[in-house]
Amino acid sequence: MAQGDHDLNCLNIDDLEKLAYTRMDKMTRDYYNEGADSGSTLLENLKAYEKYRIRPRVLRDVSIIVTTTTIFGHKNAVPIGVAPTAMQRLAHSDGELATARACKKKGIAMGLSSFATTSLEDVAKECDGVVPNVLQLYLFEERAHSKKLIARAKKAGFKAVFLTVDTPYLGRRNAEIKNQFKLPSHFKIENFACEEDDEEQGADGGNPRTDNLPANTSAKRKAKKGSKAGYTDGESRVLPTGPITFHTHAANPTLSWEKDIEWLKQECCPEMEVWVKGIATAEDAILALHHQVRGIVVSNHGGRQLNGALATLDALPEVVEAIQGKIPVHVDGGIRHGTDVFKALALGADFVWVGRPALWGLAYKGQEGVELMLKLLSEEFRLCMALAGVTKVQDIAKEYLVKIDKSGFVSKL
Ligand SMILES: Cc1cc2nc3c(=O)[nH]c(=O)nc-3n(C[C@H](O)[C@H](O)[C@H](O)COP(=O)(O)O)c2cc1C
Numbered sequence: 001m002a003q004g005d006h007d008l009n010c011l012n013i014d015d016l017e018k019l020a021y022t023r024m025d026k027m028t029r030d031y032y033n034e035g036a037d038s039g040s041t042l043l044e045n046l047k048a049y050e051k052y053r054i055r056p057r058v059l060r061d062v063s064i065i066v067t068t069t070t071i072f073g074h075k076n077a078v079p080i081g082v083a084p085t086a087m088q089r090l091a092h093s094d095g096e097l098a099t100a101r102a103c104k105k106k107g108i109a110m111g112l113s114s115f116a117t118t119s120l121e122d123v124a125k126e127c128d129g130v131v132p133n134v135l136q137l138y139l140f141e142e143r144a145h146s147k148k149l150i151a152r153a154k155k156a157g158f159k160a161v162f163l164t165v166d167t168p169y170l171g172r173r174n175a176e177i178k179n180q181f182k183l184p185s186h187f188k189i190e191n192f193a194c195e196e197d198d199e200e201q202g203a204d205g206g207n208p209r210t211d212n213l214p215a216n217t218s219a220k221r222k223a224k225k226g227s228k229a230g231y232t233d234g235e236s237r238v239l240p241t242g243p244i245t246f247h248t249h250a251a252n253p254t255l256s257w258e259k260d261i262e263w264l265k266q267e268c269c270p271e272m273e274v275w276v277k278g279i280a281t282a283e284d285a286i287l288a289l290h291h292q293v294r295g296i297v298v299s300n301h302g303g304r305q306l307n308g309a310l311a312t313l314d315a316l317p318e319v320v321e322a323i324q325g326k327i328p329v330h331v332d333g334g335i336r337h338g339t340d341v342f343k344a345l346a347l348g349a350d351f352v353w354v355g356r357p358a359l360w361g362l363a364y365k366g367q368e369g370v371e372l373m374l375k376l377l378s379e380e381f382r383l384c385m386a387l388a389g390v391t392k393v394q395d396i397a398k399e400y401l402v403k404i405d406k407s408g409f410v411s412k413l
């Protein structure tokens with residue numbers, strides 16, 4: 001029920017999460033919401049934001065606040081994008097199309113998962129060049145599929161490829177295993193649907209997740225006509241050449257800086273920038289610079305991969321220091337408030353991405369729900385800037401933050 005400009009049922013992202021909870025079936029809800037193992041990194045991503053407090057400055061004429069920033073040559077309404085998340089039609093029948101429409105309307109960049117339930121061409125058509133699209137790439141061991149996908153993304157006008165680098169294996173997500181998670185057969189992983197006409201359709205999901213094991217994965221994969229490939233421990237390895245399912249193809253334990261980043265840059269350039277998503281250390285940030293990627297996303301996959309990994313906000317400072325402003329540094333994970341966006345930027349991020357909140361928006365009301373989510377975060381961010389005494393995004397800096405430890409001791413950054 002709306003009053004003025006507000007949806008009184010949903011005044012912040014916590015409300016949205018609760019509203020979405022009742023609108024998703026258990027299998028979908030668990031798949032979207034859970035983290036790996038005990039879920040401690042998922043929780044830490046959220047709690048890390050509570051360790052910082054804002055130092056507001058006053059008497060600064062904050063009558064005009066400019067929240068815009070530039071990304072891939074486009075003006076973005078706020079330094080927030082919608083992170084790539086797989087299989088959005090599970091949340092709402094319009095799935096990624098609804099997300100694309102909301103992003104276009106709100107002037108927000110959108111990341112599209114390789115494992116979307118809408119094709120990249122349809123999403124690009126919907127965004128119509130108004131907002132930049134980013135293709136999240138799971139670079140498969142069998143490069144032929146990825147090569148085709150990259151060529152299609154170039155043609156469709158995607159601005160960048162975010163290579164996900166934190167998934168050499170898929171994290172262990174216990175609820176997903178318990179629920180025998182599977183993409184219902186009326187949905188398809190649309191980016192690969194055309195490639196599977198001559199193969200047995202592998203819509204999933206696939207599951208059960210018995211093939212998601214770090215050792216001898218090849219033996220567990222349902223490869224039909226796999227070719228052998230060398231494996232470091234001397235085993236021979238069968239490429240997952242059967243139907244494309246996320247359980248068989250998303251994870252790629254063979255990825256490496258030398259072999260794959262250079263190849264990917266050649267495939268993408270000059271039309272699309274190559275970024276890496278899933279950096280969490282200064283060492284890897286330096287390697288990213290060395291390999292001349294165009295940007296990095298500090299991410300732990302929303303706590304869905306290595307449980308026990310550092311919260312992304314805690315990993316951010318060392319990455320920012322290593323990068324020294326040479327390429328953009330983005331961050332995702334646990335962003336639920338406008339003040340979180342402010343804190344991430346104050347710690348040196350150029351931009352943030354939100355994952356689950358967009359899925360909750362979709363589950364709540366499709367396109368309208370994603371718009372609502374973006375509106376809530378944008379308004380909160382604008383108000384935070386104003387109350388902190390900052391009028392331009394570029395002026396958000398670490399002098400606006402202090403860190404507070406468990407005993408309440410406050411330290412300057
Ligand atoms: C249900 C779900 C599916 C996801 N699918 C992908 C994906 O296909 N590719 C990818 O790189 N990251 C994927 N992610 C990770 C997000 O891109 C992002 O890193 C994460 O959601 C950020 O954390 P947040 O949900 O706390 O905002 C997924 C996350 C969720 C919750």
Ligand SMILES: CC(C)CC(=O)C(=O)O
Nearest residue numbers: 086115170246250301304
């Ligand atoms: C296709 C999947 C691997 C999507 C994903 O990244 C996730 O569920 O976290």
